[in-house]
Amino acid sequence: MGCYLVTGGAGYVGSHLVRALVDRGDTVVVVDDLRQGHRAAVPEGVELIQLDLADRARLGEVFAGWKFEAVFHFAALSLVGESMRDPLRYCMENLNNSLGLADAAVKAGVLRFVLSSTAALFGDPEVVPIPEEAKLAPTNAYGESKLMVEKGLAWADRVHGLRSACLRYFNAAGADPEGRIGEDHEPETHLVPLAIGAALGIRAPLTVFGTDYPTPDGTCIRDYVHVTDLADAHLRVLDRLEQGSVRYNVGNGTGYSVKQVIEAVERIGGRPVPHSLGPRRAGDPAVLVASSARLKAETGWSPRFGALDDIVRTAWAWHSAHPRGYGDRSP
Ligand code: UFG
Structure with a gap:
């Protein structure tokens, strides 16, 4: 200790x-x-x-x-x-x-x-x-x-x-699997909480930043x-x-597109994610995926919640139980 x-x-x-x-x-x-x-x-x-x-x-x-x-x-x-x-x-x-x-x-x-x-x-x-x-x-x-x-x-x-x-x-991304803590930023700029917030009706509809990237569905891929x-x-x-x-x-070593994240939120939450398609956000690279091979080999680390659905499920649980986050700022 x-x-x-x-x-x-x-x-x-x-x-x-x-x-x-x-x-x-x-x-x-x-x-x-x-x-x-x-x-x-x-x-x-x-x-x-x-x-x-x-x-x-x-x-x-x-x-x-x-x-x-x-x-x-x-x-x-x-x-x-x-x-x-x-x-x-x-x-x-x-x-x-x-x-x-x-x-x-x-x-x-x-x-x-x-x-x-x-x-x-x-x-x-x-x-x-x-x-x-x-x-x-x-x-x-x-x-x-x-x-x-x-x-x-x-x-x-x-x-x-x-x-x-x-x-x-x-x-x-994601939240404590036991539901004790989660993500609460102000302003919030990250995709997962914004998509979940839009689906729960506690945030504005999401804007997808760019659909013309050189990726299979045209949206950015992240790990x-x-x-x-x-x-x-x-x-x-x-x-x-x-x-x-x-x-x-x-990172997990697997990339998911913005559209795939939206689909995962809809699948886990059972509700649509209201969204529109917008222009690219300045400075966003098309694809960012990690090789964590060195971390794994040298420390034995391995993701326990590597599946996108696990990440979204824990985040969904936190946001639906805490629609105002920690509730320590004005709505
Ligand atoms: N995205 C949208 N709409 C939104 C918000 C995000 O389409 O309203 C897209 C972004 O364009 C990006 C993906 O969702 O393709 C993920 O965006 P995030 O803002 O959640 O995360 P970033 O990949 O931009 O940022 C992360 C970390 C930063 C770090 C960066 C490295 O949050 O700290 O990766 O590029 F600097």
Whole structure:
């Protein structure tokens, strides 16, 4: 049993890792500024410190107050579209907060660090499924900011011995299979919650962004990975860090088109997804599918909820039981 710091632990992916740690008996301290996170996503008994990572003095106090085995870093700006309207803010905030956190960890002697990274590092990939060795060429400022953080962490390893695992998530989706937590973003930009929300009548009809991509049905293909499987990947890489820093792509290795996701929501929910066909969204690559072969071979990770229907079923259960999400903002 260990004690872990989770930044952004009140957010979507972070809160699923917190549950996984608590479920196996670990002690968890969550740091979250609650701009996007939800107090109700953090289980009873877990210390939640409301803190902006830019506040280095208080961050230092957090490290002084606990003996952490490792840091899991989720807190970040993460909207691709917003990053293209305000690229400097994205680069500055994500870089400052992430490397400031790494610096605090090194100073406290905490030398294991797991970063929430992204498939956006790869831009428009030349090879699909995308292996870790693929060219890193982000096409948006969000991806660039994460690439800068990965590079900073590599230097921290070389100079300070900070072992890091950078997990490049593909499309995180689904909800806790036990229904305790789920996805609640504001604004919501992701396909699965938008399609489910449209079917439930709690969101506007969906717009399909582009039907003229070079894919079998003309809509974009993505690799949807269940958020509980993502959380499991975080637990598994911890042991691997004993051997050095690692970079892993995390996805199911199977791509589904926007139309296939809509069909899955209609099949699972038993209701139509009201939608219209619209133009492409700027910056969307046609196909993004991960090769997670390295993660599987080196950590034994394997998705438990790899089927699209499992992902949609757990998300549907959460949204239909919580039509206003955590209910901590105005309708
Ligand atoms: N889509 C629609 N209509 C919508 C929303 C999305 O058709 O209203 C489509 C998108 O065009 C895309 C697919 O559904 O083809 C998935 O879109 P999401 O917004 O759910 O996810 P993205 O693939 O755009 O983004 C994900 C992560 C980002 C990461 C990016 C890497 O959420 O953090 O992959 O490209 F940066």
